[in-house]
Amino acid sequence: MATHPKKLEKKQEGKALGLTFWQCFARNRLYSTSVSGIKPYLYIIPFFLAYFVLDLSLRFTYRGAGIVGVKFLPASLFTLGWALVFAGLVFFLPKIPRWFVRCVPLVTFVVIAITHSGFMSAFRRFFSFSVLTYGGTGEFMDASYIQIDWKVIVGAAIAVLLMMTSGRLLKVIPPKPVKASVLAGVAACLVGVGVIAFTHFHYFPVADTVIWETSQEDNRSKAYHELSDSTNALMVSGLYQYTVRDLVRQVFPANTMSNEERQQVDQYVAEYEAAQTDNEYTGLLAGKNVILVQLEAIDTWMLQEAYMPNLSKLKAESISFTNHYTPAYITAGTFNTEFMTNTGLLPATGGIATSVYGNNSFPYSLANLFGQQGYTARSFHNSRGNIYDRGTIHPNLGYEKYYGYEDLAMENYQMDRYLINGFDQMTEGNPFFSFVITLSGHGPYGEDNPSYQAHAEAAQAAAQRTDGNYVYAVAGAMETDQFIGELVDSLTQANLLEDTVLIFYADHYNYYMMDDALNMDIKGVDNMNMLQHTDFFIWSADLEATQVDKVTSSVDVLPTIANLFELDTSGAFLVGHDGLGDQGGYVFFSDGSWYDGETYWSSQGGGTGDPDRSAEITKLTTLSNWVLAGDYYRSQE
Incomplete structure (x- = not known):
């Protein structure tokens, strides 16, 4: 069977340039001659999907554990925003930093997702960086407590494979970013930050005054802002937004009390004391x-x-x-x-x-x-x-x-x-x-x-x-x-x-x-x-x-x-x-x-x-x- 001359020419050119099978595949199958400015950057598709798959697999696995399910829109929007930020960084960085941003964040989040699954099996809640500050807590931990859900493992494996595919395609990109890629990267980062900021302020607004009445929406906002329950906090904000906020709040914890907050506490203490009355048990065991x-x-x-x-x-x-x-x-x-x-x-x-x-x-x-x-x-x-x-x-x-x-x-x-x-x-x-x-x-x-x-x-x-x-x-x-x-x-x-x-x-x-x-x-x-x-x-x-x-x-x-x-x-x-x-x-x-x-x-x-x-x-x-x-x-x- 005769080989088409143009296909033969492309294969010979790829070998002459020292390209691997994957790189030749990218040149012959994925590139579009009609959009030449985009053709070196199709690696971003599997890169982008890797982050979505990892987050969705974790939230899908534990969809019944929190106050919201896997379809909760703000969590997906946060994931979209962070995926855009990571993709944008890869677009405009040179070769070595580009490799770091491409590999390290996803691998880190894969480890964190698996850790979440292990914590859920042992403690019935997701991991928080706050547990690392409890001295010596690991001494009583036993491997028999830890059971990683297979769906999280599958999601993590697919995410890694997508990133590996992205890496194969990435090798045909020039080592130094060009003007178009820099502009595209900056635009992706800005859009990603915008999506994160929009989701943060639109779906989880911070009240200017102290309001104690709550609705279901307020419960979601409370879970997001206070991080008092790691499971609900992750389910409402997604893997990446939760992780970043959890880490930042551990590194830079709140350690002050405003005058308004102090007045609120003082008022509660005064009202609490005023409501106290003795009963038949008051002082019954005093001195024992x-x-x-x-x-x-x-x-x-x-x-x-x-x-x-x-x-x-x-x-x-x-x-x-x-x-x-x-x-x-x-x-x-x-x-x-x-x-x-x-x-x-x-x-x-x-x-x-x-x-x-x-x-x-x-x-x-x-x-x-x-x-x-x-x-x-x-x-x-x-x-x-x-x-x-x-x-x-x-x-x-x-x-x-x-x-x-x-x-x-x-x-x-x-x-x-x-x-x-x-x-x-x-x-x-x-x-x-x-x-x-x-x-x-x-x-x-x-x-x-x-x-x-x-x-x-x-x-x-x-x-x-x-x-x-x-x-x-x-x-x-x-x-x-x-x-x-x-x-x-x-x-x-x-x-x-x-x-x-x-x-x-x-x-x-x-x-x-x-x-x-x-x-x-x-x-x-x-x-x-x-x-x-x-x-x-x-x-x-x-x-x-x-x-x-x-x-x-x-x-x-x-x-x-x-x-x-x-x-x-x-x-x-x-x-x-x-x-x-x-x-x-x-x-x-x-x-x-x-x-x-x-x-x-x-x-x-x-x-x-x-x-x-x-x-x-x-x-x-x-x-x-x-x-x-x-x-x-x-x-x-």
Whole structure:
């Protein structure tokens, strides 16, 4: 078969110029002789598509996780704008910088997209750069928690292939940009910046005045501006806009408080104090010793007599808050709740430096409130002080010392039974306040876990099932319960039990099960927010067993304790309320959803819900962020 003379001439010319197959393909198939000014730049098509594919694959994979779906227009517009900016830079840069801009950003975003998928599997939310500032958090992370969704992997692979295709075509471009390409590049960048700016101001306008009333559009704007929920923030703004804003806000966090913001906080504090009234529980436990125990990953279904007989007995004799929730605001689930219960504030979300925990003034923390009443205040946990930087943060919260596993001479830090080694330090002082954080309910689970090895037979018999993580979780609960039993025995032997109040709450639901569908089935709920139902109860020898059905959450723990012990919170900014009083009575979650015991309103489901409640939630979250960002108490001093 004869070869067409013109095709033969083109092939021979390509070989003579040293062009590869791909370059010859570009010359013979992609170039158009009728638009000669554009023909060297068709590489931009796969380059442009690569960014779209990566972003859409991530948002499509988790389209049901946020308050908007994958079709949300502003997110796509942000992606369009950033793709234009990157494309424009490649147009007018010389060879070496052009290669850098072409390769490095996309590879970086591929890694970030995969990281988001891993974080979603482990923490049920997307990654934020803020987690990098938590000291030592990675020590308890295990590869078994991480599961990358195949759709994200496919999207990332397609994006990389598109970029490789773009690179093949790019090699036929002259190493130095020409006038036309410079002009095209500048134009693309300007259009891209314009699209980003238009989307930012048109779809997410910044209010000139403080307005607390919210609608569904306001919830989207709140998620975008505050970055308080990484999942919603990414879904409303796309991968690239979210990443850039998240990084910028971590590098340049808000650290000031305007006069208007201070006046808003002052007004809230004054109104809060004016609304407080005594009740039958006010001062009922004043002067008694206190041991506050944060139960790591001890879910409601785990706290039963068959698994935890010691703790179940105490709960049955306690004031038990049956509708208690631990909403998660940051990926550091344990520290999330630890901070809320100790301060009555919400954790620092996007745009606030996490150094606030170790540097800010917290005169109304539990440790400081008890310290003002003459209590000793100490904290105890199985890990070293670099985990969540507790060695710095706990003293800043008013604890005299943080005792880690080395201080406690624990034979195995994963086994809670050895926390009893610190009993003398826990009970030193008259009166004393000790904060204890358990660990054995924590993952990773498996046959090599020391708690499972110690309780395997009993856990299998009690659980009456053999599926791995469920039995591993039961074994961890049994190990924690063993410490509780030894603690009660030691208090009894030291003649301290009658004069010591034991307070228990869980730091989060047991997500180490790695099966939220099973968790929801066990707990009889149908969404991730309601899954955060946990235990909170207060035991004292002279308290009658009482069930309180009022809805409470982590931020209500401090006000409840303060009322029982008649601690002075005058001047404190508190997000929550006394669980035994007549105020509050609802929990709100990081996505703006709320539950009051009768109604669950989802910010993802549409509708306005109760506008007054939504307005109050918006106000509380905003003011709490201002208190942290502006170091409210220190500036008062």
